[in-house]
Amino acid sequence: MATKRYLFTPGPTPVPPEVLAAVGAPVVHHRAPEFLPVYERVLDRLREVCRTESDVLLFGASGTGAFESAVANLVSPGERHLVVSAGSFGDRWVAMTTAFGADVDVLRYAWGETPDPDDLRARLGEREAKAVWFVQSETSTGVVSNVPALAAAAKESGALVVVDAVSSLGAVPCETDAWGLDVVVSGSQKALMSPPGLGLVAVSETALSATGSSPRFYFDWERTRKAQQTLDAPVTLPVSLVSGLDVALDLLLEEGLEAAFDRHTRLGRAARAGVKALGLELFSPDEDRSAVVTAVRAPAGVDSGDVIRGVRDRFGITIANGQGELKGKIFRLGHIGWFDVFDITTQIGAVELVLADLGADVERGVAVTAALEGFSAEPSRT
Ligand SMILES: *Cc1c(COP(=O)(O)O)cnc(C)c1O
Numbered sequence: 001m002a003t004k005r006y007l008f009t010p011g012p013t014p015v016p017p018e019v020l021a022a023v024g025a026p027v028v029h030h031r032a033p034e035f036l037p038v039y040e041r042v043l044d045r046l047r048e049v050c051r052t053e054s055d056v057l058l059f060g061a062s063g064t065g066a067f068e069s070a071v072a073n074l075v076s077p078g079e080r081h082l083v084v085s086a087g088s089f090g091d092r093w094v095a096m097t098t099a100f101g102a103d104v105d106v107l108r109y110a111w112g113e114t115p116d117p118d119d120l121r122a123r124l125g126e127r128e129a130k131a132v133w134f135v136q137s138e139t140s141t142g143v144v145s146n147v148p149a150l151a152a153a154a155k156e157s158g159a160l161v162v163v164d165a166v167s168s169l170g171a172v173p174c175e176t177d178a179w180g181l182d183v184v185v186s187g188s189q190k191a192l193m194s195p196p197g198l199g200l201v202a203v204s205e206t207a208l209s210a211t212g213s214s215p216r217f218y219f220d221w222e223r224t225r226k227a228q229q230t231l232d233a234p235v236t237l238p239v240s241l242v243s244g245l246d247v248a249l250d251l252l253l254e255e256g257l258e259a260a261f262d263r264h265t266r267l268g269r270a271a272r273a274g275v276k277a278l279g280l281e282l283f284s285p286d287e288d289r290s291a292v293v294t295a296v297r298a299p300a301g302v303d304s305g306d307v308i309r310g311v312r313d314r315f316g317i318t319i320a321n322g323q324g325e326l327k328g329k330i331f332r333l334g335h336i337g338w339f340d341v342f343d344i345t346t347q348i349g350a351v352e353l354v355l356a357d358l359g360a361d362v363e364r365g366v367a368v369t370a371a372l373e374g375f376s377a378e379p380s381r382t
Contacts, residue, residue, distance in 0.1 A: 003316040008347050010139045010293040010320055010334035011167055012189040012196050015244070016251060019194055023244035030237045038239075038246050039231050045249035049169060049192075049257065050184055050202040052176035057224045059199045060238045063166035063187030066199025068096060069219035070162050070183050074131055076212030077101030082129035082159070084120065084150070087111045088140035088323040089164055093133050100214050105129060111326060112141045112283060112295075117149040124157035130210070131160035131182075137168035140323045142284025142295035142332065144172055148179045155180055160207055166190060170252055171264045171292050171336050182207040188241060191260075191292075193248040193337040197241045264291040266375045267335035267344055273374025274348035275333075277367040278355070283330045294333045295322070296351075299360040304331040310354030317350050341375040 007014050015023075028035045046056040059066055071093075075081060081102040083094045086109035097104050107123050109115060115134060124132070132154035137144045151161045162183040165174050169184070170191030176184050181204075188198035203221055211221065218235070227234035252260060268291035275282055275296050283295035298304040304321055305328050311317040322330040333347050345368045355362045 006315070006317045006343070006346060008317060008319050008334050008343060010190070010332055010336055011187075013191070013193065013334060013337040014339070014343075015195055016193055016248065016338050018251065019244045019248045022247040023195060023240045025240070025243060028239055030233045030239050035239055035242075036231045038243055039233065039237070042242055042246045042249065043228060045246070045253060046200055047202070048253060049249060050174065050176045050186075051178065052184070052202045052204075054176070054202055054204050055225050055228065056200050056202045057221060057228065058237075058242070059201075059219065059224070060197060060235070060241075061199035062196060063164075063185065063189075063199055064092070065219070066187060066201045067093065067164060067166075067185045069199070069201055069216075069221065070185055071096050071100050072214050072216040072219045073211045073221045074160065074162070074183070074207065075100040075102045075214055077214070078103055079212065080105065080127065080129050082107060082120075082123065082127075082132045084115050084132065084134035085109065086113050086115055086141065086143060086145075087135070087138035089135045089138055089166070091324075093135070093164065097133065111324070112143065114143050114285065115145050115150060117146065117153040120150055121153040121156065124154065124159065128157060129159050131162050133162045133164075135164040136174060137165070137172065137292040139167040139293055139332075140326070142290050142293045144168065144289045144292060146289075147174065147181070151179045151181055160210060167292050167336055170257070170260060172289070173257075173261055176202050188245055188248075191264075191337045192245065193251065194245045195241060197238050198245055261291075264335065266377075267291065267339055267341065268294060269377060270341055270344040270371040270375035271333050271335055271348070274344065274367040274371030277363060277370035278348070278352055279361065279363045283326075292336050294335065295326075295330050296333065297330055298328070299355065299362065302355065302358055302360050303328045306358055307331050307351060307354055310357065311347075311350040314354065315350045317347065319347060319351075341372060344375070345371050
C-alpha cells in the first residue's frame with residue numbers, strides 16, 4: 001500500500017476533502033459574475049470569524065505577507081513602536097518593524113514565557129508607542145497569550161493594538177471588536193483549514209486613519225479596501241484558494257465558533273494528557289488556553305529531530321521540530337483546524353513507538369487511553 005501521509009504540523013494543517021474539491025474546480029475569472037458571490041461571502045464570513053464589523057482585507061500572501069501589510073501601512077521611519085516577543089514569531093515582528101525603520105522597543109521574554117500585561121503597562125509608562133504588536137498564539141512555544149488583558153494595557157496608553165492571530169484565529173477566541181483590537185492578522189493554512197496562500201487582516205477605522213508614510217502598493221490597505229467594497233479585486237486573486245476558503249469557512253461556521261473553540265480546548269487536553277502519561281515533560285504551558293500546539297521536551301539523551309524523522313519514516317507522519325534554539329530539544333504536536341481526537345492519539349501512539357525504539361525511558365501502553373480521557377473531560381472556559 002502507498003504510504004498514508006499525516007500532516008500534523010502547526011501549519012500548514014490538514015485540509016478537508018470538500019475544501020480540496022473546491023480548490024480543484026475549474027479556474028474562473030476573478031471578476032466573473034460567478035466568482036463575485038464567493039468573494040463577497042468569504043469577506044463576510046471572515047468578518048464573522050474575526051468577530052468584527054470592520055473590513056477584513058484579503059491578500060494573496062502568506063501570514064507574514066498579511067503582517068507586512070500592517071507594518072507597511074502603520075509604520076513610518078523613526079516612529080516609536082513596541083513589540084512583545086516571547087518566541088520566533090515575536091522576533092520576526094521585531095525584525096520586520098525594524099526593517100521599516102521604526103524605533104522599536106522590545107518587551108522581550110524567554111521563549112516559552114507568557115507575556116504579562118503589567119509588564120506591558122509598565123513599559124508603556126516609560127516610553128509611549130504608536131502601536132503595540134504582539135502574538136496571540138506563539139506557535140514556536142505553544143503559549144497562547146491573554147489578548148484582552150494585553151490589549152487593555154496597550155489601550156490605556158492610547159497605542160494601537162496589532163495582533164498576530166495567524167495560528168489562533170478559529171481555534172481560540174479572538175474578539176476583534178469587543179477587545180478593541182485595531183488590527184488582527186491571520187492566514188488560510190492554520191485553523192481556517194485551507195491550503196497556504198491567503199493572508200487576511202482585519203483593520204479598524206482607527207487603524208485606517210493612522211496610516212504612515214512607508215512605501216507600499218500591493219499591500220496598501222486603502223486601495224484594497226476600496227476595491228473590496230465593490231468586489232472589484234485590486235489584482236488577480238488566487239480564485240481557487242478563495243473558493244476553497246469559502247467552503248472551509250462554511251464548515252467552521254456550521255460547526256460554530258464556540259464549538260470549534262471547545263474542540264480545540266479538548267484537543268489540547270488530550271495532547272497534554274497523552275504526553276504526561278508517556279512520562280514526558282511539556283514545554284508549552286499545562287493549561288486550557290494552550291489549545292493550539294503542544295510543545296514537548298525530548299527525553300534526556302534524545303534529539304527531537306530523531307523523533308520527527310522516526311515518525312516520518314516509519315509512519316508517514318509529519319510533526320514539527322523546535323525553532324531557533326529549541327531545535328533538537330522539543331517537538332511540537334499540532335492540533336489546529338481540521339483535527340479530531342484520533343489525530344491526537346495517532347501522534348501520541350507514533351511518538352511512543354519511536355521513543356521506545358530510540359531506547360528512551362517512556363511509559364508504554366497508557367498514553368493513548370490518557371489522551372482519549374483528556375478529550376472527554378468537560379472543558380472549563382478560560
Ligand atoms: C504560521 C505563523 C506565522 C507565519 O505565517 P506564514 O503563512 O508562514 O507567513 C506567523 N505567526 C504565527 C503565530 C504563525 O503560527
